[in-house]
Amino acid sequence: MQAVLAGDRLALARTLSQVENGTAQGRVALSGLFGHTGNAHLVGVTGASGTGKSSLVNQLARSYRHPGDGKLPRQVAVVAVDPTSPFTGGAILGDRIRMRDLAGDPGVFIRSMATRGSLGGIASATAAVVQVLDAAGYEMILIETVGAGQSEVEIAHLAHTTVLVEAPGLGDDIQAIKAGILEIADVLVVNKADLPGVENTERALRGSLDLAHPMPHHFIHHGQLASVPAQDDKAEFPQPIWEPPILRTVAIEGTGITGLIEAITAHRLHLDASGGWELRERWRLQTELDILLTNRLVEGFRSRLPAGVYEQALEDLLGRRLSPFQVVDKLVDMVG
Amino acid sequence: MQAVLAGDRLALARTLSQVENGTAQGRVALSGLFGHTGNAHLVGVTGASGTGKSSLVNQLARSYRHPGDGKLPRQVAVVAVDPTSPFTGGAILGDRIRMRDLAGDPGVFIRSMATRGSLGGIASATAAVVQVLDAAGYEMILIETVGAGQSEVEIAHLAHTTVLVEAPGLGDDIQAIKAGILEIADVLVVNKADLPGVENTERALRGSLDLAHPMPHHFIHHGQLASVPAQDDKAEFPQPIWEPPILRTVAIEGTGITGLIEAITAHRLHLDASGGWELRERWRLQTELDILLTNRLVEGFRSRLPAGVYEQALEDLLGRRLSPFQVVDKLVDMVG
Numbered sequence: 001m002q003a004v005l006a007g008d009r010l011a012l013a014r015t016l017s018q019v020e021n022g023t024a025q026g027r028v029a030l031s032g033l034f035g036h037t038g039n040a041h042l043v044g045v046t047g048a049s050g051t052g053k054s055s056l057v058n059q060l061a062r063s064y065r066h067p068g069d070g071k072l073p074r075q076v077a078v079v080a081v082d083p084t085s086p087f088t089g090g091a092i093l094g095d096r097i098r099m100r101d102l103a104g105d106p107g108v109f110i111r112s113m114a115t116r117g118s119l120g121g122i123a124s125a126t127a128a129v130v131q132v133l134d135a136a137g138y139e140m141i142l143i144e145t146v147g148a149g150q151s152e153v154e155i156a157h158l159a160h161t162t163v164l165v166e167a168p169g170l171g172d173d174i175q176a177i178k179a180g181i182l183e184i185a186d187v188l189v190v191n192k193a194d195l196p197g198v199e200n201t202e203r204a205l206r207g208s209l210d211l212a213h214p215m216p217h218h219f220i221h222h223g224q225l226a227s228v229p230a231q232d233d234k235a236e237f238p239q240p241i242w243e244p245p246i247l248r249t250v251a252i253e254g255t256g257i258t259g260l261i262e263a264i265t266a267h268r269l270h271l272d273a274s275g276g277w278e279l280r281e282r283w284r285l286q287t288e289l290d291i292l293l294t295n296r297l298v299e300g301f302r303s304r305l306p307a308g309v310y311e312q313a314l315e316d317l318l319g320r321r322l323s324p325f326q327v328v329d330k331l332v333d334m335v336g
Numbered sequence: 337m338q339a340v341l342a343g344d345r346l347a348l349a350r351t352l353s354q355v356e357n358g359t360a361q362g363r364v365a366l367s368g369l370f371g372h373t374g375n376a377h378l379v380g381v382t383g384a385s386g387t388g389k390s391s392l393v394n395q396l397a398r399s400y401r402h403p404g405d406g407k408l409p410r411q412v413a414v415v416a417v418d419p420t421s422p423f424t425g426g427a428i429l430g431d432r433i434r435m436r437d438l439a440g441d442p443g444v445f446i447r448s449m450a451t452r453g454s455l456g457g458i459a460s461a462t463a464a465v466v467q468v469l470d471a472a473g474y475e476m477i478l479i480e481t482v483g484a485g486q487s488e489v490e491i492a493h494l495a496h497t498t499v500l501v502e503a504p505g506l507g508d509d510i511q512a513i514k515a516g517i518l519e520i521a522d523v524l525v526v527n528k529a530d531l532p533g534v535e536n537t538e539r540a541l542r543g544s545l546d547l548a549h550p551m552p553h554h555f556i557h558h559g560q561l562a563s564v565p566a567q568d569d570k571a572e573f574p575q576p577i578w579e580p581p582i583l584r585t586v587a588i589e590g591t592g593i594t595g596l597i598e599a600i601t602a603h604r605l606h607l608d609a610s611g612g613w614e615l616r617e618r619w620r621l622q623t624e625l626d627i628l629l630t631n632r633l634v635e636g637f638r639s640r641l642p643a644g645v646y647e648q649a650l651e652d653l654l655g656r657r658l659s660p661f662q663v664v665d666k667l668v669d670m671v672g
Contacts, residue, residue, distance in 0.1 A: 289663055320370060323367040
């Protein structure tokens with residue numbers, strides 16, 4: 001743990017693996033490191049495949065390392081999560097090759113997560129990995145997710161600032177809208193803005209934003225344990241309202257990156273000034289707590305259930321002798 | 337309950353609402369009806385917006401009602417699920433207007449589910465609604481889902497046969513592949529096959545299928561309670577392997593619908609002959625059981641937790657006085 005706090009990259013990589021795999025050592029490390037978290041700005045970058053999202057993340061990392069204008073470079077970590085198919089896992093890793101010029105930089109740490117499994121499992125593992133990097137002193141943590149489905153929405157909830165990436169020519173519709181991710185986007189980027197159709201994509205995004213706007217969207221509780229009473233369920237959206245800007249970039253040429261970094265900084269300042277930072281911290285940590293608590297309850301229940309009982313109950317269900325609710329009643333009554 | 341079994345549509349609609357809303361009456365009704373389920377063929381139809389999936393579902397329903405060739409018409413139910421944004425909810429309802437010619441047919445029942453909330457909640461509510469329709473005598477139940485994210489994958493797990501709908505011109509990539517839905521598709525349809533680019537879409541689908549093929553994909557356990565030991569975790573894929581066919585349709589003109597129905601029937605016969613039907617029944621019901629059990633454990637825990645304890649634990653977490661794991665330990669120890 002001290003080695004991680006001291007910036008030992010080997011110790012960091014080892015701890016990240018332990019944490020990602022949910023080992024006992026990982027839990028101990030995380031409990032020790034947790035008190036050192038809370039300093040990083042967590043930026044989620046999400047969008048469908050083909051939007052050039054990975055190039056954009058690479059450019060952001062490069063700019064944070066070489067800010068120019070006499071600004072100080074920031075410590076940057078990139079966490080790439082692909083919660084979908086094992087068959088597409090190679091894409092993210094392939095993109096990482098383009099980061100070779102950053103690979104020797106001790107101020108950059110790149111981690112690809114290949115985790116599969118339940119949604120809660122991925123969100124949990126990502127949260128834990130991000131906490132370790134936060135404790136290790138990385139100031140900007142870029143969480144890159146592929147696609148725009150429910151998984152990405154869940155992972156985006158881990159971030160303070162969510163950047164949604166679109167590109168011209170990916171179809172008549174803005175794919176992201178279908179998955180509700182627009183509702184949680186803080187900064188919208190039309191990448192590949194040198195391609196034809198950029199105005200159409202921008203117009204579609206703007207139209208959808210106007211539609212989504214009536215809702216105080218950041219404070220819908222999406223945690224798995226939504227039934228647990230939360231103090232902030234009725235929280236008012238802090239004034240003033242943040243209007244998500246729509247920016248154009250051409251990541252492979254480095255165009256528009258400065259503007260994007262300014263927007264991310266502006267959003268951070270907005271969160272600080274409006275009380276939004278604290279609300280998001282609360283929401284993030286409550287979501288994580290709820291997922292961990294649910295997993296623990298299920299594991300505890302399983303360990304108390306006599307051998308064979310679950311299997312017998314499943315047979316009663318398959319034989320239509322008991323309904324799903326009746327099976328649940330029976331199992332819960334048995335363990336007490 | 338007797339009224340639902342006797343085919344009373346008003347009683348059916350009322351029961352579906354009770355079940356969807358998770359009321360006590362709904363639970364009682366479901367337990368009574370569950371013994372009458374297991375007869376319906378559940379067909380999931382999923383695909384991104386813009387693929388013409390709803391028109392396809394309408395045409396399927398029409399063909400099952402007017403089969404021609406001296407075949408008997410089937411009782412058909414359509415369950416349309418939009419687990420994503422409330423802003424797109426109108427699309428499905430709008431499409432339903434095109435079904436006006438089926439609206440007076442007592443052999444067709446259409447239900448749109450506007451459920452939001454947790455993933456488990458949607459899958460659970462959809463499973464329950466499908467069971468009521470099954471008990472009520474609907475032989476073909478078409479479960480239509482929008483998009484191709486994780487939610488759709490979860491809902492597709494409720495079906496015996498999953499139809500994935502694509503269309504030419506929705507981008508260079510096959511969007512569905514990113515979400516892993518290709519791995520659970522039994523029949524692939526390129527709708528709007530009169531548009532240019534149909535060959536490209538077909539080729540992309542075929543290439544992705546070849547990539548996905550090595551995996552005995554239908555028997556990966558996706559249930560939320562994946563840690564519960566399942567008898568079938570090691571189940572072998574039954575021989576012979578089903579090769580998902582790729583079909584062309586133009587739903588608005590009714591072209592290719594007969595071929596699609598034949599493919600769905602062939603898949604049903606394959607499941608019957610290979611033992612796949614029983615394996616899918618087991619998997620479906622186990623997934624449902626696991627979700628219900630998890631929800632019950634969480635609710636039970638919450639009711640036993642003294643007032644204010646959860647909120648205090650959350651404050652300890654926010655103040656970095658305790659790590660997430662330590663908070664979970666504390667809460668679980670308290671309830672015992």
